[in-house]
Amino acid sequence: MKSPDPQNRELENAILLEQSGELTAAEREALHQTLDDRPELAAWARESQVLQKAGQAATEDLTPPLPELSRERILKAASQPTSKTLPRLLAVAAMLVLALGLLPHLSRRLQSPHPVFTTHIESVEVDFQDEDPLLDDLESLQDQLAVWSDMSLEDNRILEDENDWAEILLTLEEPI
Amino acid sequence: MENQPLENLLEQYRKGDIEALGRLVDETRRPLYGFIVGMVRDPHQAEDLFQDVWIRAIKGLHRYQSDRLLSWLFRIARNRIIDISRKRKPDASLQQPIGGTDSSNTLESVLPNFDQGPERHTSNRELALRIQQAVHALPLEQREVYLMRTEAHMPFKQIAGIQNVSINTSLARMQYAIKHLREALADDYASLNSLSRTP
Structure with a gap:
């Protein structure tokens, strides 16, 4: 069974390729001629085939049939519209713009000379609600985002689609 | 396919x-x-x-x-x-070599033959379980090649493409898979080998 020398290994490769139908007629004939003179390799060929059939038979014997529900789920997933890539990309781009836009405001706030514990809470609240340019920026970006992605930020679909979006990013690793 | x-x-x-x-x-x-x-x-x-x-x-x-x-x-x-x-x-127990002591089961008995009675089916199942355990104990890459061959009858050229390796590497993995299965199923193999000589 064991065939450590390189020549045998090449012949075993040829046997495997013959079993998978990847040899030309001429190569097949040459291999069969060789096997006539090499009974140990002919035995290896038979054993290899037996062990492959055994695995296949074991799967057939032990594997339960795939439930019909799986097929239905796949078809259901396929019938949902999947061309949401562009709006999603725009939404992500808008999020990045938003984050970059907020960064200077946030850093200014963090670098404020007034210690946090001395600030009057009520006045901060009023500032934030009525006059804060940060809020204006947020609103305008929110409007832009809604226009670009053709959907409202309040739309629950955005949250629902997060998983899908993550899946799309993951499958980008699997191109042909 | x-x-x-x-x-x-x-x-x-x-x-x-x-x-x-x-x-x-x-x-x-x-x-x-x-x-x-x-x-x-x-x-x-x-x-x-x-x-x-x-x-x-x-x-x-x-x-x-x-x-x-x-x-x-x-x-x-x-x-x-x-x-x-x-x-x-990693599940260490899955890495142990598999080998049964009951040599009465043959490969022939596990090959699909649904006309057989329930008793025969039970012994099929025991041998099938040992085969499946032996397959599962193979290293991941060898198991992939073996299963792509046995389940999908995929050519080695295609398997090599999926595994992103040369065709020689896929062939070598298959050789090792066969060697490991041969060892793991040694106790069953006397029957399997005689069966394989049957025309």
Whole structure:
């Protein structure tokens, strides 16, 4: 069974390729001629085939049939519209713009000379609600985002689609 | 499995025929599901993975340009299985060599023959379990090659493409898989070997 020398290994490769139908007629004939003179390799060929059939038979014997529900789920997933890539990309781009836009405001706030514990809470609240340019920026970006992605930020679909979006990013690793 | 009928069905699905997708799922069920079960061994997890692979394939269909749908599905399945196995702790017990002491079971008995009675079926099942355990004890890459050959009858050239290795590496992995299975099933092999000589 064991065939450590390189020549045998090449012949075993040829046997495997013959079993998978990847040899030309001429190569097949040459291999069969060789096997006539090499009974140990002919035995290896038979054993290899037996062990492959055994695995296949074991799967057939032990594997339960795939439930019909799986097929239905796949078809259901396929019938949902999947061309949401562009709006999603725009939404992500808008999020990045938003984050970059907020960064200077946030850093200014963090670098404020007034210690946090001395600030009057009520006045901060009023500032934030009525006059804060940060809020204006947020609103305008929110409007832009809604226009670009053709959907409202309040739309629950955005949250629902997060998983899908993550899946799309993951499958980008699997191109042909 | 022939590529062309699958590609034709895929083309029909791309034109909006959802039933063509149903037929595609049916056509790939045996090889793809068999491969996934062989890799993860848990039929429930395999079922989830089968769905997951197909849903990912559907969502990424616009990127598919090859004429080898099955290879593409196997590649997605393989990547998902690798992700899962990386998250999992190795199960030491699965790495032990398998070898039964009961040599009364033969390969012949495990080969599909559904006309046999229930007693015969039970012994089939015991041997099938030992074979499946031996397959599962193979190193991941060897198991992949072995299952792609046995479940999908995939040529080595295609297997090498999926594994992203040379064809010689895939062939070497298959040789090692056969060697390991031969050793693991040694106690059953006397019967298996005599069976293989039967014309």
